[in-house]
Amino acid sequence: MLERLHERGFDDLDAAHLNVIRFPGPQGARPTDLAAQLGISKQALNHLLGGLERLGYLEREPDPDDRRSKRIVVTQRGIAAAAVIREAVGEMEAAWAQQLGPSRFANLRELLLELQQPPGPGDDPPRTSGGRQGGGSPSSTP
Numbered sequence: 001m002l003e004r005l006h007e008r009g010f011d012d013l014d015a016a017h018l019n020v021i022r023f024p025g026p027q028g029a030r031p032t033d034l035a036a037q038l039g040i041s042k043q044a045l046n047h048l049l050g051g052l053e054r055l056g057y058l059e060r061e062p063d064p065d066d067r068r069s070k071r072i073v074v075t076q077r078g079i080a081a082a083a084v085i086r087e088a089v090g091e092m093e094a095a096w097a098q099q100l101g102p103s104r105f106a107n108l109r110e111l112l113l114e115l116q117q118p119p120g121p122g123d124d125p126p127r128t129s130g131g132r133q134g135g136g137s138p139s140s141t142p
Contacts, residue, residue: 004088010081012055020048021057023089025082026072030063034072057081 005013013021019038020026026034035045049072052058057078063069074082097105 001085001088005081005084008084010084013057013081016048017052017057018085020045020052021074021078021082021085023082023086025074025078026058027074029072030069031060031072032069052078 001018002013002015005011019040020034029037031045031049032042035042038045049058049060053060055077056075058075059073060070061073063071093105093109096108100108
């Protein structure tokens with residue numbers, strides 16, 4: 001993804017920025033809500049937003065419903081970068097669908113979308129292939 005973005009002139013983006021500009025994008029979101037959705041601290045998100053704002057991908061404007069709050073507005077540069085990402089994802093999905101077949105790819109896509117959602121209250125944590133909960137064996141950490 002980053003390689004495609006860099007080839008298209010968005011060489012100032014890095015992997016951390018992709019978390020913010022991923023589908024469906026931050027347009028209109030409040031930073032506090034976006035931080036919760038991404039599962040990161042407000043401070044970490046504000047650092048990323050500040051960088052993206054300095055690079056011209058978005059702006060933070062006063063919330064018309066609550067002047068104490070801000071809303072994220074994606075700029076034309078941000079919209080153009082998101083289009084490159086969508087194009088790359090579409091190509092990747094087409095290749096996977098061809099390799100897996102339509103039914104298996106539909107299952108994969110459904111599972112990937114499910115993984116993108118934060119767990120709800122009372123949801124069980126995912127299990128590893130060994131049936132244990134958590135991050136696997138202690139020797140698996142780098």
